[in-house]
Amino acid sequence: MLNASRLPASIDATLALLQGQGYVADRALATVLFLALRMKRPLLLEGEAGTGKTEIAKVLAAGLGRxxxxxxxxxxxxxxxxxxxxNYAGQMMxxxxxxxGGVAEDRERLEGDIFSEKYLVKRPLLQALEPQEGGAPILLIDELDRTDEAFEAFLLEVLADAQVTIPEFGTIKAAEPPIVILTSNRTREIHDALKRxxxxxxxxYPDAARELAILKAKVPDAPAKLSKQLVGFVQAIRKEELFKAPGVAETLDWATALVELDAVALDPAIVSDTLGALLKYQDDIQAIQGSRVKELLDQARAEVGR
Structure with missing residues (x-):
């Protein structure tokens, strides 16, 4: 693990940090992550669900000790x-x-007391602005596309100035800005003002070589032949017209399920029986069932070799 006070000094060091936590990244991702750390800029990660966006923040926190x-x-x-x-209950009390007590306190003094820090309940964004042991925290704002534009507008102050303004209390600014990772599954477009x-x-989605490396790192008990066929099948199935193509998370779930079943290779029967670990919509499962399973399996075998 890197010293908590030190950030990676190069793109290669960033790659090593991610790989040290079991995250198999490509160089493009390592480059933009390195630049975000050096430039102290938030990093917005977009992509399909299950491609490992959230995991990046987790492994970064673990690797930096933050x-x-x-x-x-x-x-x-x-x-x-x-x-x-x-804390309204505390304020009322x-x-x-x-x-x-019959204390003749003036209204202004009482307001100043009840709107002091001891009655302030801090939620994630405010917590991220506080000093932390080991350095600034990793702030993960996950699935931002699920919120509305009004919340995005509020985030502009946090992202640009690392501060929050509370009308009754004042402005709280971070002594050291948090490392901010935002993710979006792109169910709607994020506003340009935030992207800037x-x-x-x-x-x-990773290519076959990187997905196989991810599978080996995360499910090391999977037999080599099974892993190659499984990755080939997943790569082939992503080219189909599906409502939701499987992400890396589903690949790992499927591999784990097959290991639990003591599978050493894929065959049409075991694929059909376990598609629910890979595909999450009944229409997609039905589209792949039957002869299509064998066709895709043959494609996978041809690509990786038997």
Whole structure:
């Protein structure tokens, strides 16, 4: 593991950091990640679900020895869940105690007390601006495309200035900006204003050689013949007209399932029986069932050799 206070000094060192955590990256990804770290710019990763975008933030945090703070986005995400909220119960208790005590405190002083830091409930974005042991944290803003444009607009201050403005409290600015990774499955377009504040990389499906390397790293118990046929089949199936092509995550799930079944090679029967580990929509499974399974399996065998 690298010293927590040190970032990789080169693209090769960035590749080594990722590989040291079991993440098989290509050089293009390592390059943009290295630049994001050196330039202290947020990195926006787009791509299909299951291509390893979220994992990049996780392995970066592990490799650098930094805390990972994750904000999982969803429709309707608001500031109270993402940034901060006030401990209203505690504030009400303080007001009632002041009234019961008969203390003639002026209104301004009481407001200053109840809107102090001790009543501030910090959510992921605000936590990421605080000093952390071992250096600035990795802030993962995951699946940003699930939120709305209003939330994107709020993020502009965080991404550009590493600060949050709370009307009742003031502006909180990070002494050391967090390392920010944003991901999007591109279910909608991210606004240009946010993209301009980030470096960008599209995380696509890996080629056969890299997917085989990923499989060997993540499912080392899979027999060599099975792994090659499995990767060939997945590469072939991604060329089909499917509602959702399988990502790397599904490849690993399928490999793990086949290992549990003590499979040493693919055949039409075991492929048909286990497609639910690879494909997540019934229409896709039906489209591949029957003779199409054998055709794709023959393609996979021809590519990797028997």
């Amino acid at each position: 805390r990972l703070i994750r904000l999982q986005c969803y429709e309707g995400l608001d500031l109270a869940s993402a940034v901060y909220e006030w 303080a007001i009632r105690l002041a009234e019961a 504040r980030c470096l960008y990389h599209w995380v696509g």
